[in-house]
Amino acid sequence: MGNLTIKKLKKPFDKTISNIASDKSISHRCAMFSLLSDQPSIIKNYLRGEDTMDSLKIAQKLGAKIEDDGEIITITPPKNLTEPDDILDCGNAGTGMRLYTGLLSGIDGSFVLTGDKYLRNRPMNRVVVPLKSVGAKIDGRENGNKAPLHIRGSKLKSFKYHSPIDSAQVKSALILAAIQGEDISYYKENLLSRDHTERMLNGMGANITTQKDGWIKIQPLKGKLKPLNITVPTDPSSAFFFAVAASIVPNSKVVLKNVTLNPTRIEAYKILEKMGAKIEYIKYEDIYEPIGDIVVQYNSLKAITVEKNIAWLIDELPALAIAMSIADGTSVVKNAKELRVKESNRITSVVENLKLCGIKCSEVEDGYTIEGGVLQSATINSYGDHRIAMSFAIAGLLSNMDIEDTACIDTSFPNFIELLDNLK
């Protein structure tokens, strides 16, 4: 549990922040993909949040040796993954559970994946149904839709699957199954979701290509992959809280260092820019991903309608809602019903909390409408959801906020409160 009181900022800030949490999606994948090599992977800046540490513990239970000198984590994979003598706890992490489900479906053994009370209530059919159709043996509550999930690893068939949802978790689970198959598999999604899996596995020697017609062609692995040697960049979703802070606190500016500039991850910044914030992207590296700094400067904001490329900003919509709540005019979010199955039902958790702050807003099945106004102090319910807690903490910079149940922040951004305090 734990509550947090945020006090209104008395003056603008101008900060360069170089220690924002490392990327959660990439860190999860480092833990899992290192198991596909026969040599040690070297990971710098691994995210030490609860979600990704849970993925690392699972890698260890599957037989990997983990060495951590406080800076670099070395993951030495076992020759063959071992059947663990206990359950595998994914904590709060949908990414952990869905990707491990894909990976373990093709590994000989019995595996039980579970998680906290929030994760155990999130839908798993989106990966379980297609995986079962290619021969995976998975069971769980509600016929496999809810964890705990029991996986009995088996030989998987190759497939051609057009996903009804644009989800990197589903795509990655299916890619992890496909590379263990005997023949080429094909996967398609309507909008390219974040593509860290394709980039990282290809960097390790896999052969995953996106064809002109949008089908992703996945070759089965011929043997073990090369190890990872990676410095995990800053998480653009975590950095975005500070981008919103600089956009709403008059005359403020922030430089966000070393962020992945992967186009499937920075759409929320583009929207904030369209709303009026001044944003610059300074790319200086390209290792697995384009990486650079993002500079965000205050400007008055105007309302916007967000209805396209939703998968590219799905995680940032709660923080964007804070910008919308003070923008001039009425903002609309559409085609975002995926928000209902995140760590909380984020359509309801955003709208109900904004109402507590005196903002006029309403929810529809696939989004919400927010009329810009003046944020008032309130006691916020985080619904146990890290991104809701952090979004409303940012709102607190304009008007004091009490946020209940903030322990969830540690799942993705353990030093968030310290960085927020540094804005004073």
Ligand code: S3P
């Ligand atoms: C993630 C994909 C997204 C995102 C989640 C992390 C990933 O979920 O919301 O925080 O690392 O693949 P979906 O793929 O379900 O949209």
